[in-house]
Amino acid sequence: MKFVSWNVNGLRAAIRKGFNAILSDIDADLFAVQETKMQKHQKEFGLPGYHEYWNDAERKGYSGTLILAKKQPVDVIYGIGGEGYNAEGRVITLEYEGFFFVNAYVPNSKAKLARLDDRMNFENEMRMYLQKLDKNKPVIYCGDLNVAHQPIDLKDPDRNAMNPGYSDEERAKFTRLLDAGFVDVFRQMHPEKIQYTWWTYKFPARERNVGWRIDYFIVSKRLMDDVNDIMIRDDIYGSDHCPVELDIFD
Numbered sequence: 495m496k497f498v499s500w501n502v503n504g505l506r507a508a509i510r511k512g513f514n515a516i517l518s519d520i521d522a523d524l525f526a527v528q529e530t531k532m533q534k535h536q537k538e539f540g541l542p543g544y545h546e547y548w549n550d551a552e553r554k555g556y557s558g559t560l561i562l563a564k565k566q567p568v569d570v571i572y573g574i575g576g577e578g579y580n581a582e583g584r585v586i587t588l589e590y591e592g593f594f595f596v597n598a599y600v601p602n603s604k605a606k607l608a609r610l611d612d613r614m615n616f617e618n619e620m621r622m623y624l625q626k627l628d629k630n631k632p633v634i635y636c637g638d639l640n641v642a643h644q645p646i647d648l649k650d651p652d653r654n655a656m657n658p659g660y661s662d663e664e665r666a667k668f669t670r671l672l673d674a675g676f677v678d679v680f681r682q683m684h685p686e687k688i689q690y691t692w693w694t695y696k697f698p699a700r701e702r703n704v705g706w707r708i709d710y711f712i713v714s715k716r717l718m719d720d721v722n723d724i725m726i727r728d729d730i731y732g733s734d735h736c737p738v739e740l741d742i743f744d
Contacts, residue, residue, distance in 0.1 A: 495523045495738040495741075495743045496521065496739065497524050497525075497526070497595070499528070499737065499740075501692075501733060503531070503735065506534075507531075511731065514542075514732060516526075524595055525563075526560075526636050527559065528597070528638045529559075529638065530550070530559065532555070533558070538664070545565075547563065548586075551584075552581050552582075557584060559583055565587035566596040570586070570588055570589070574620055575586050575626070583599075584600070585644070586742040596635040598620065599637055600616060601640065602659070605630040606657070607661055625674055632714035632716055633714045635710075636740070638709050641665060641668050643665055648660060648707070649703070649704045650730060651656045679718075680710065680724050680738070690728070691708060692707075695734050700734075706724050708735075726738055
């Protein structure tokens with residue numbers, strides 16, 4: 495099966511930049527989208543071949559997540575455990591017979607770490623939620639997790655120390671998640687590989703490959719034997735992020 499995660503930084507903008515062709519070409523079984531920046535009722539385009547599961551932010555033009563699924567799930571859960579962070583449309587979970595698929599757009603801790611306390615609460619609640627799911631069946635957790643975990647995961651770690659996305663607190667929460675029984679698939683399979691998933695628009699960062707790896711697939715440890723491959727699709731444009739593609743199961 496092929497799973498994809500992509501922060502499109504505005505789905506309507508991505509549609510104008512060829513999202514449908516990319517969706518068709520990748521042909522994923524599950525396609526997780528973050529930062530839709532729209533509400534479903536504003537939709538004036540088709541996404542053929544997929545069931546659509548939207549979690550919209552109450553605030554227009556902000557946040558929002560979406561999962562496109564070829565196969566209908568057993569159940570759909572919006573927010574963390576059905577309630578947390580639903581006002582910002584940050585989390586969707588699809589339950590299938592053999593696993594849970596969780597799509598998240600993790601809050602940015604903002605300049606000067608102004609939203610760090612809220613971010614820490616989100617991390618704690620999400621970790622406990624994933625652990626609860628994992629007791630039932632294995633978990634595939636993906637999305638824009640808004641953290642570069644290790645120095646290898648961003649271009650200039652020294653200059654970014656304590657900046658949002660690379661603070662000690664955010665990195666420690668990521669470590670704690672992994673210690674709770676989960677695996678960062680890309681780093682597990684490619685321990686020395688330098689490849690990024692996000693580049694700022696503020697200067698030609700992508701052309702210079704001045705980026706961060708902040709988009710992930712995290713899986714329950716017992717699923718690693720089922721992972722065939724993972725790729726960062728930095729050949730695909732249309733957003734300041736690029737897709738991450740996971741090949742798992744037979």
